Structures are given as C-alpha cells and as structure tokens.
Amino acid sequence: MPGRSARPQRKPPDTTLELADRLHSAAIHLLRRLRRQDDASGLPAPQLSALSVIVFGGPITLGDLAQAEQVRPPTITRLVAALEADGLVERVSASDDRRVVHVQATSRGAKLLQEGRQRRVASLAAALRGLPAGERGAIARAVPAMEKVVRGE
C-alpha cells in the first residue's frame, strides 16, 4: 500500500472542469515529488527556474523576469538576491534609465544550470522512461498545449 494514492484515477477526464482539476492536482504532486528528490542538486526550484530564464533569455530586467516567472516584484527581488549571493547572477544597471536593473548569469551560474538541470529532472525523466511508450507520447504531445495555457495564450 505505500505509494498508493487515495484516489486512483485512470480514465481521462471528460469535462473541462474535471480536466482542470486533475491537471492542477497532478501539477501539485509532481512538484512535491521532485522537490523531495532534489536535495543534492543545490538550488530550490524557484531559483533554478529564474536562473534558467536568465541564462536562456540573456540579460533581462527584473520586471520582465517577474512577468516571465509569474510572480510579483518583491518576490523576484528576493530570488535574484539569493542567486546573486551565490554568485550565479549579477546585476547591471541600465545606462539609459537608472531605475532599471538588468540581471545576467555569471559563468558559474550558466555552468551550474547546465550541469544541475539534468540532475534535477533526472528522477522525473526516469519515471517517464518507465512508462509505456504510448503514455509517454501522450504526455509529450500535451506539453506544448500546457505551455500555451501557462503563457496565457
């Protein structure tokens, strides 16, 4: 019985509301599962997420980063402060508008992301590899649509 959900559901949802509900629930549990297996790799998920945007999105203002990360300005200030304290990113103030702060990855930050990301999602990847190909394929085909939802399109 360990590991057994109290609510096993194997049928696809058949109303949009049920779909939303189950997607929501699955997201919560997915992240909790990953967080628990994360410990070795270093940064907490939100910091890693922000770092990833910074590394891939180049220098970015704090405001844009907050929007990309779907959080309020004070939250991004704090996340960036934590990353900066670890030497993974640095602030650069804009020359033309001195209110604006750009943030960019240091080489250490970029390196940590490259190395750490695979480790962090390794357990999820392993679980996905354990699925029948058809089910893994179903998830793969759903991901672009999920990203669209997340971006609010």
Add this chain to the structure above:
Amino acid sequence: MPGRSARPQRKPPDTTLELADRLHSAAIHLLRRLRRQDDASGLPAPQLSALSVIVFGGPITLGDLAQAEQVRPPTITRLVAALEADGLVERVSASDDRRVVHVQATSRGAKLLQEGRQRRVASLAAALRGLPAGERGAIARAVPAMEKVVRGE
C-alpha cells in the same frame, strides 16, 4: 528545470530529458498562475489538495495522507491542524491502536470542497476551453499518465 517561458516553444519535446524538463517547468508556472488568481475564495492549494484526498478517500490516517500528499509527517500535521481550525475536518482516534489518528471531512469541509475547488480551478478551466479541441484533447489524454508518474508507478 523550468525557464522556457522566455522562449516560447511549440514543438513537442523529442528526448525524455527534455520532456521531463519542460513538464517540470510547465507545472511550476501553471501553479503560480493559479495561485495568483486564487481569490479570497478559499484555502491555499496544499490545504485544498489534502482536503480533497480526505473527502474522496474517506477517513484516512495521517500517515497515509502524508504519503498520498507526498509530504513528511510534520507537514501533514500542520496542514490538518489548519483544516481543523477552519472546521473542515475532524480527528478521530482509532479504537484499536491509540497512536493512530484518522481524519475525516466535516459536512462543511465536503461542501466547501465541492463549491470552492471548482471555483479555484475555474480560470484554468477557462484557459483550457480557449484551446483548440485537439490540444485540449492532447492534455486530457496525458493526464492519466501524469497521475501515474506522480503516484510513482
């Protein structure tokens, strides 16, 4: 690892590692988006999630609930305490083993779940309704597999 939001991607992932990465990222952003739209209506996500297990899974021990929710015992103690303080669940100690505590929903808890939960996911449901039917279907077909991954099967 997340972070694809700075660069929208519309292609399905073609390696398992990339799939894991993007699924993870989508889950993070999905939950943040929902949290922000979670009005005064009710409980924070983790409490709602636990309440849902309790309502649908009947009376359940704290240990089993912790497992179902993928959290450590102290966390479940705290979540249940919060739900109890709101009169949504109640503790019942087991007659045969006095260490064990079962938790069950009150009628208020069951009612709040029925009403409030749908409200909470309403914005997600609306976003899903805005998708082309094919993409919504892709997500619907992926959900059972995601639940399987989450349960660690």
Add this chain to the structure above:
DNA sequence: TCATTTAGTTAGCCTAGCTAAGTATATTAT
C-alpha cells in the same frame, strides 16, 4: 520486563509568496 518500532507532535529553521509603503528616477502637464 525492557528494548525496539511505529504514529504522530513539537520546536526551530529556511524559502516562497503576498501587500503596503518607501525611494529614486523618468515623464508629463501646467
């Protein structure tokens, strides 16, 4: 009987999120 295991709680810590209010810089209107 006494040691061990099991279920849950308590204490104490850290991180993530928020709002409200503050500072500094830009912009706009008078």
Add this chain to the structure above:
DNA sequence: ATAATATACTTAGCTAGGCTAACTAAATGA
C-alpha cells in the same frame, strides 16, 4: 521650470509550506 504623476525596484512585515531533529505515547516482541 516646476509640480504632479508614473515607473522600477526595494524594504518591511506578514502568511504559509516544506524540512530535520528530537520528543511523547502506544504497540510489539525478545
């Protein structure tokens, strides 16, 4: 030119979720 307003970010202070370590109480078993 200056006053009002808007923007970008920070600070302060709060709620909440997550953890480990250490505890109590009850069951099990040698």
